[in-house]
Amino acid sequence: MTNFPLRAIPVVLLGSLLGAHAALAETAQIGVPSNGALIFRVNCASCHGLDGRGQGSLAPQLAVPPGDLRDPAFLSTRSDDALLTVISRGGAALKRSKTMPAFPTISDLDRWDLVAFLRQGRLKVADFFPNARFFTAKSYPLDKNAQQRLTALFGRPLTAAESRMTVVTAYGKRPTGDAVGPELVAQDPVSLDRLNPKEKTGYLVFVDLPAGTEMMSYGVALAKDGSITRIASETGLGKPAFDLPYQGFVGQGQKGQPGSLKPGKTPPASAQAFKNAYARILESIGLFDKEERDRHWAD
Amino acid sequence: MWRSRRWMAVASGLGLALSTAALAQRVVRPSDAPPPIVIPVAPPPAPEVKKAPTAKTPTEAPPVVGGNKTADDVTTGVAKPAPAFKDDLTPEELARQAAAAKLATPGTKCVDCEAVYHRKFESTSFNLHVRPPSLVVGDVGQLVFEIADILDPPDPEFGDRRPVVGEQLVAKVEGGGTYLLHPTGIAGSYGMHFIPTADGLRHVAIARADGRAGLSVDLQVAVGRPPQLVSKAVDIREAQPLGAKQAVEPIRATMTELGTVWGGLWNVALTGHGDAAALAKLLPGLAQETLGHVPQARATDRANFDLLARSFVQSSSDISKASGPDLKAALAKMQGQQCDRCHAVYFYGITDDVSDWPRFEPSKAEETR
Numbered sequence: 001m002t003n004f005p006l007r008a009i010p011v012v013l014l015g016s017l018l019g020a021h022a023a024l025a026e027t028a029q030i031g032v033p034s035n036g037a038l039i040f041r042v043n044c045a046s047c048h049g050l051d052g053r054g055q056g057s058l059a060p061q062l063a064v065p066p067g068d069l070r071d072p073a074f075l076s077t078r079s080d081d082a083l084l085t086v087i088s089r090g091g092a093a094l095k096r097s098k099t100m101p102a103f104p105t106i107s108d109l110d111r112w113d114l115v116a117f118l119r120q121g122r123l124k125v126a127d128f129f130p131n132a133r134f135f136t137a138k139s140y141p142l143d144k145n146a147q148q149r150l151t152a153l154f155g156r157p158l159t160a161a162e163s164r165m166t167v168v169t170a171y172g173k174r175p176t177g178d179a180v181g182p183e184l185v186a187q188d189p190v191s192l193d194r195l196n197p198k199e200k201t202g203y204l205v206f207v208d209l210p211a212g213t214e215m216m217s218y219g220v221a222l223a224k225d226g227s228i229t230r231i232a233s234e235t236g237l238g239k240p241a242f243d244l245p246y247q248g249f250v251g252q253g254q255k256g257q258p259g260s261l262k263p264g265k266t267p268p269a270s271a272q273a274f275k276n277a278y279a280r281i282l283e284s285i286g287l288f289d290k291e292e293r294d295r296h297w298a299d
Numbered sequence: 300m301w302r303s304r305r306w307m308a309v310a311s312g313l314g315l316a317l318s319t320a321a322l323a324q325r326v327v328r329p330s331d332a333p334p335p336i337v338i339p340v341a342p343p344p345a346p347e348v349k350k351a352p353t354a355k356t357p358t359e360a361p362p363v364v365g366g367n368k369t370a371d372d373v374t375t376g377v378a379k380p381a382p383a384f385k386d387d388l389t390p391e392e393l394a395r396q397a398a399a400a401k402l403a404t405p406g407t408k409c410v411d412c413e414a415v416y417h418r419k420f421e422s423t424s425f426n427l428h429v430r431p432p433s434l435v436v437g438d439v440g441q442l443v444f445e446i447a448d449i450l451d452p453p454d455p456e457f458g459d460r461r462p463v464v465g466e467q468l469v470a471k472v473e474g475g476g477t478y479l480l481h482p483t484g485i486a487g488s489y490g491m492h493f494i495p496t497a498d499g500l501r502h503v504a505i506a507r508a509d510g511r512a513g514l515s516v517d518l519q520v521a522v523g524r525p526p527q528l529v530s531k532a533v534d535i536r537e538a539q540p541l542g543a544k545q546a547v548e549p550i551r552a553t554m555t556e557l558g559t560v561w562g563g564l565w566n567v568a569l570t571g572h573g574d575a576a577a578l579a580k581l582l583p584g585l586a587q588e589t590l591g592h593v594p595q596a597r598a599t600d601r602a603n604f605d606l607l608a609r610s611f612v613q614s615s616s617d618i619s620k621a622s623g624p625d626l627k628a629a630l631a632k633m634q635g636q637q638c639d640r641c642h643a644v645y646f647y648g649i650t651d652d653v654s655d656w657p658r659f660e661p662s663k664a665e666e667t668r
Contacts, residue, residue: 028469028477038562177510179469
């Protein structure tokens with residue numbers, strides 16, 4: 001309780017209002033998650049594990065380890081259709097792991113329930129940009145220069161996990177009455193050409209941060225200028241108070257200034273972890289911006 | 300009361316699973332579907348049918364309504380038995396009527412049949428296929444809409460109906476949220492699953508997902524009520540699987556049923572919803588059906604397959620002895636020792652030898668992936 005940041009109160013209240021607003025614009029469900037859970041248990045848990053983290057009984061001996069289906073960064077780079085295709089036709093259908101078999105015996109509608117189950121409770125773009133029309137997602141390995149800057153800032157070399165980040169970028173505004181959430185735009189030149197940089201609304205990056213004694217995946221949303229607009233974990237989506245330790249950072253930050261964050265009343269260990277994460281976030285969105293500038297140099 | 304609650308537990312435990320895998324294996328194919336069993340509008344079911352024990356559910360199903368009953372009668376619960384005119388019907392018609400009434404009885408676990416409602420709105424026809432015909436609270440229900448433009452004069456290619464394709468549609472279920480309708484692989488056919496939360500006649504309104512006008516219609520489905528209360532002209536008929544028909548190996552069919560029962564057992568273990576004993580009783584019989592049915596892709600490996608199948612048969616009866624917290628452990632144990640072992644070779648194809656289970660060497664094909 002002593003760590004309760006008073007400055008977070010208006011942020012939490014604002015978040016509640018935004019949440020209420022998002023609930024008003026009802027997004028259509030893609031299936032029945034509880035039915036998907038049963039299908040997952042019967043067909044998928046052997047490899048992906050009962051919790052979907054990829055630690056099923058068959059996993060250790062597979063040539064290609066099963067993916068972590070609870071990783072929001074992984075899920076944000078896969079559209080619902082892509083997940084459905086992999087379930088229906090196997091990993092080879094999308095040039096992914098051939099170890100993932102096809103499940104033609106599961107009906108189409110049951111497969112959609114499975115996709116709904118995979119999405120249920122996971123952090124997603126609509127939680128941070130409920131009115132966005134499009135988004136794109138790409139995993140970036142931090143380049144040599146970025147790694148050198150971060151190594152100097154952290155005072156230690158980056159771990160393998162730290163040197164790669166997935167950047168989600170939201171665009172446009174969903175038309176009134178549209179019941180479908182933000183649409184993932186594939187990473188190919190023709191599709192990306194649909195995205196107008198002037199309509200960019202912000203970025204979303206997923207980072208692991210301390211939550212009590214554990215590490216937890218958090219989504220950090222930023223405005224176009226790099227300022228933080230929302231920080232939320234899966235647990236925090238349902239219980240905003242869970243994310244209070246980091247709410248003091250909302251409203252802070254700017255592109256090109258990784259050291260600009262003021263920790264306020266955030267516990268020192270958590271504050272340092274967040275500041276490091278923010279520095280990595282700025283480097284990764286810098287890579288995205290560079291790619292985007294290159295794509296639109298002639299506009 | 301106890302009996303009815305117990306029945307509901309069995310029904311919901313089994314039904315949830317059945318309504319997922321098994322239902323979806325069936326088909327809604329207007330072109331080759333069997334002739335519908337049409338519920339006559341005026342004559343009600345013959346008294347003999349209503350008295351037959353098979354037409355009743357343990358939860359005292361409401362009477363099948365004929366004559367001039369309407370949806371309002373259902374919601375107010377004042378459905379009265381209509382006079383019988385059985386002399387007007389041939390024995391065949393009576394038999395079909397009895398069969399349809401049985402299929403339409405709320406709570407009947409009819410995984411092979413569906414109710415089809417027909418509606419025309421402006422120049423569009425909507426056929427709504429509901430499975431099971433009378434949806435059950437807490438169980439997965441399937442709604443499939445067949446949407447076609449009515450062509451007048453008829454088109455030489457399409458006839459008088461042209462399927463509406465390429466649309467992104469949503470369905471808003473009264474008291475149940477909004478769902479995306481997914482194309483089912485049949486032109487003009489869009490489907491969804493949902494779980495009803497309350498008995499009664501529920502409105503289902505479909506519309507374009509982007510909010511544009513057109514293709515909007517409001518239909519009703521029966522939850523825990525006879526489908527005839529929604530529309531007197533409803534068809535109750537045997538359904539067939541969605542998608543193209545294909546030959547199914549016997550082992551595939553058996554494994555589909557096993558998966559359904561297995562999912563139901565996990566559901567009981569995790570939620571306490573359903574009757575584990577009833578489901579566990581089905582296991583040994585299904586396990587027995589795997590014997591001698593090696594998948595065709597590995598037909599030369601029949602001896603090893605039968606060895607695993609026999610081991611499966613022996614251990615399948617152990618599940619029925621487990622209950623409460625032990626059930627979860629028993630299911631996990633069996634899945635790890637029996638299911639995964641066999642699936643690693645004969646379903647996933649990631650190894651050729653599981654004699655040293657749980658250790659195994661990846662197959663050569665797997666190593667090159």
